[in-house]
Amino acid sequence: MKKSLIGIISIASLVFVGCGEQETTKEDNNEVTVAATKLAAQINGDAMVTTNEIEQANESEVLLEKNLKATLNADNFCYVGQFEALNFDQESGGMRSNKITIQFDTVMNDTLIFGYSIVAGNLRPFSGDVFIGNDYWEINVKEPGDDKYDGQFIMNLTQSILSGKWYANDSKLKVSGRKFKLESKLFKYDSSLMVNARWIPLYEHGKTKKGNILDEDGEEYYVDEVVETLTDASSEINASSRELTKEDLENLYKTDLEIIRNTIYARHGYSFKNRKIRNVFDQYVDWYIPFSIDVSGELTDLEVKNITLIKRYEKHADTYYDNFGR
């Protein structure tokens, strides 16, 4: 409550006191105030704010700074998108693209900024300089440097888009530079979210033959590929919303079971270390936000129960599906 009050007062005072800098009419001021107030209240409340609403609230250039600072207070406000390799060597074995989440925690003296990134199962903090301009922030931050994958972010924040590049400290890494264009989102656990199995091609990295895949740009890239069977079961069976039975699971393929189980973790925002699963959720599940590197404490009792049962059938399928036996 206190935060939204401060937010409202500071926004309202800026609008009505700083008249000289405004080119907007009094009507526009009111609209923007209402929108900004709504944003502040919603960030600190429980309601889901859509990216559109955030964009509308951010329409005023002058109010951008206040809104962005307000977002720092929200634990679930973050920027999410693809972390794409600048130069990708197909044979190298590095990941061409992962989903990344960047969160800013604090801004000090309007010059220092602190935050962290979550990508591929890793959470790395960063700190550095921020330049707060009229309608944008320029951010130049470094990760601690004690991890071999640490590097530097040089990015730009305008409206609700955070874009820029990242460069590894170690230029000899398989992927030493990446680019990104992230959208602002509010992370919220929703037990009803489902994947769409039809959109998901599966591969097991490192197994048997090499195959060609065309990416969205129509460019070929190579991946060790075994296509596994995924059926609509993984779009239909929700392991977070009801207790699953033997009848639900006994006739499913191993990959169905695997996806149903990992969707539980994905709903909680788990950032997957497992490459195959991570690729599925990073690339083919729109609602997925990597938000945490450990969600074991967040799982509901129902989910824990279902996980145990699914794992049992997964293990059985792994060993016995295609062997000589019952």
Add this chain to the structure above:
Amino acid sequence: MIKNIVYFIIVLVYSFFCYLLFKITIQYIPIDTDVAFLSIKQDYVSLVHYRLAFFLHVFSSIFVLLAGYTQFSRYIYTKKPNFHRKMGWFYVLLTLCLAGPSGFIIGIYANGGLTSQIAFCLLAILWMFFTFKAVQSIQSKDIIKHKEWMIRSFSLALSAITLRAWKYIIIAVFHTRPIDTYIIVAWLGWVLNLLIAEFIIYRNRKT
């Protein structure tokens, strides 16, 4: 000469499958209610009669296959009839007292619902019935009928091998879902064996 080679190959192939079944059996040593097949029968392992029937079936069935080596050898049942009888009773007791009844009980709890449950229970009943008729016929000295009933009985005993072989083939070729496959092999695994047995009996009668 050719006949000997064919017999030798049959014995070799049969031994290979017996070995595979032996490997399956020893998975259950030491006794554990959460291993292999039982890992997906956890809703029944708490039942005493299920546990008993399951382990009786697993540990008795493997010996049933021994009859395949000894009982169909002309040399043995003509030249060593006492041995044939001893092994014969061994097979009959295993079937009628252990592997058969226990098979029926665990058949009631079969995966795949009523369709497979009926398949396994019918298999158990027929197997025991054919074995009983085989005893009956030899005790009234009807060797021909004894052979016929034993051909039927053993064709069903062989379902231990054929069910699993079909499952392997169907999965490898059609990549079907696990329980769907199970329901198919619950029937395919023994009905075809019996049809072949009937054909053999029919052909034998003609000569």
